[in-house]
Amino acid sequence: MATEWFLMPNLIMAFVIVVCLALFYLMPRMTRPDVYFAVTVPSEFRDSEEGWSILKRYRVEVAIGSVLALLIVLAPARTGDFGYGLFLTLGGFFLQGAGVFFAYYRARRQVLPHAVAPVTVREAALQPRPARLPGGWLLQFPPFAVLAGTGIWLDTHWDEIPATFPIHWGAHGQPNNWSARTFTGVYGSLLMGVVMCAFMGFLAYAFLRWSRPVQAAGPQGERERRFRRMVGSILVGTQYLLALQFAWIGLTPLSRPQAGPPSVVPILVIALGFVVVVSVLMMHYGQGGTRLPGAAASAAGGRAPVGDRTPDKYWKLGLFYVNRDDPALFIEKRFGVGYTLNFGHLGVWIGLAVLVAVTVAIALLAPSQHHP
Structure with missing residues (x-):
C-alpha cells in the first residue's frame, strides 16, 4: 500500500x-x-x-x-x-x-x-436559441441524489464514525491530519460537492445561453450546434464525475485508520477514463464541429476566410479575448477546442468574483484538521 x-x-x-x-x-x-x-x-x-x-x-x-x-x-x-x-x-x-x-x-x-x-459580419438565427441542458432538468437530479444518499448513509451509521478520523495521509501512507465527528467534519465534503455540482450545472446553462455562434445557418451552423451540445454534455457529465468524487470523499469518516489510506484506484480509473472520452470527442469534432463529416467540403466552398468573426486585435497572445463591446460571455478558443471567456465583459468578472467567494466559503466549511 x-x-x-x-x-x-x-x-x-x-x-x-x-x-x-x-x-x-x-x-x-x-x-x-x-x-x-x-x-x-x-x-x-x-x-x-x-x-x-x-x-x-x-x-x-x-x-x-x-x-x-x-x-x-x-x-x-x-x-x-x-x-x-x-x-x-x-x-x-x-x-x-x-x-x-x-x-x-x-x-x-x-x-x-x-x-x-x-x-467580422456576424450571423444570427432569427428564432430564439433554446438554452436547454442536455437531457433536460431531469438529468440534474442524479448527482445531487448521490450526494444526498451518501449523507443519509452517514447519518444512519453515525454511531460507527470514530470521534476522530483521518482525512489526509502522508508519503508513507500514514494518517497525518484528522477531523472530528461534527456536522462540518462529516458532511463538509458533501456540501462542497453540492456547491460544485450546482456551479457546473449553471455553467452548462450559461454556456448554452450566452455563447456566440460563429455560423448560424446552413450545414456549418448545424455542425456547430452539434458541437455546442457536445460541450454542454461534457459539462453535465462533469457534474456526475464530481458527485462520485465527493461522495467517495464523503465516506472517509467510515474508513478504518488501521487499514491505511482508502484505495483511490476506482475513482481515478473513472476520472481518467472520463478525460480520455472527452479528449477523443474533442478530436473527433474539432473546433466548432469542423472535423465532422462534410465539414471539409463545406469549407472548400467558401471564398474568404471566416475565422471566428472576431478581430485579431482583441486577442492577447491569441489566448485571451478582451472585447468590451462584445455581449457574448463565451467565445470559441483560437488555439484548442472549446470555449474561452470574454474578459472584457463585466459579467465574466462578476462570475469570477462569485466563484472566488464560493471557494472561500468552501474553505471555511472544510473540516478542521488536527492531530488526535
Whole structure:
C-alpha cells in the first residue's frame, strides 16, 4: 500500500502528460481551417509547405518538452527516492506547459506575417436559441441524489464514525491530519460537492445561453450546434464525475485508520477514463464541429476566410479575448477546442468574483484538521 501511495501522484501525472502530449500534438489541426496558431489566415495556408514546416517544428518542440517532463515525473520510480515526489510531479507538469507555450509562441510569430483580415459580419438565427441542458432538468437530479444518499448513509451509521478520523495521509501512507465527528467534519465534503455540482450545472446553462455562434445557418451552423451540445454534455457529465468524487470523499469518516489510506484506484480509473472520452470527442469534432463529416467540403466552398468573426486585435497572445463591446460571455478558443471567456465583459468578472467567494466559503466549511 505504501508503494502505491508513493507512486500514485507521479503515475497520474505521467498519464496526464501523455494525454496532453497527444492533444497538443494534434491541436493545430483541430482548430478551424482558417485559424492557425490563433491567427486568421487563408484556409489553404496550413496545408502549404510553409504551414507544414511550422507545424513540424512545433510538434518536435512539444514532444521534446513532454518527454523531459515525463522523465522528471517518473524519476522517483527509477531512483526509489520519494522525498521530492510532489515537487517533481508539479515540476514536470509546469515544464510541459512552459514547453508547449514556447513552441506555440514561436510558431505563432512565424504565422503572423500571413495574417488576413477576418470576416467580422456576424450571423444570427432569427428564432430564439433554446438554452436547454442536455437531457433536460431531469438529468440534474442524479448527482445531487448521490450526494444526498451518501449523507443519509452517514447519518444512519453515525454511531460507527470514530470521534476522530483521518482525512489526509502522508508519503508513507500514514494518517497525518484528522477531523472530528461534527456536522462540518462529516458532511463538509458533501456540501462542497453540492456547491460544485450546482456551479457546473449553471455553467452548462450559461454556456448554452450566452455563447456566440460563429455560423448560424446552413450545414456549418448545424455542425456547430452539434458541437455546442457536445460541450454542454461534457459539462453535465462533469457534474456526475464530481458527485462520485465527493461522495467517495464523503465516506472517509467510515474508513478504518488501521487499514491505511482508502484505495483511490476506482475513482481515478473513472476520472481518467472520463478525460480520455472527452479528449477523443474533442478530436473527433474539432473546433466548432469542423472535423465532422462534410465539414471539409463545406469549407472548400467558401471564398474568404471566416475565422471566428472576431478581430485579431482583441486577442492577447491569441489566448485571451478582451472585447468590451462584445455581449457574448463565451467565445470559441483560437488555439484548442472549446470555449474561452470574454474578459472584457463585466459579467465574466462578476462570475469570477462569485466563484472566488464560493471557494472561500468552501474553505471555511472544510473540516478542521488536527492531530488526535
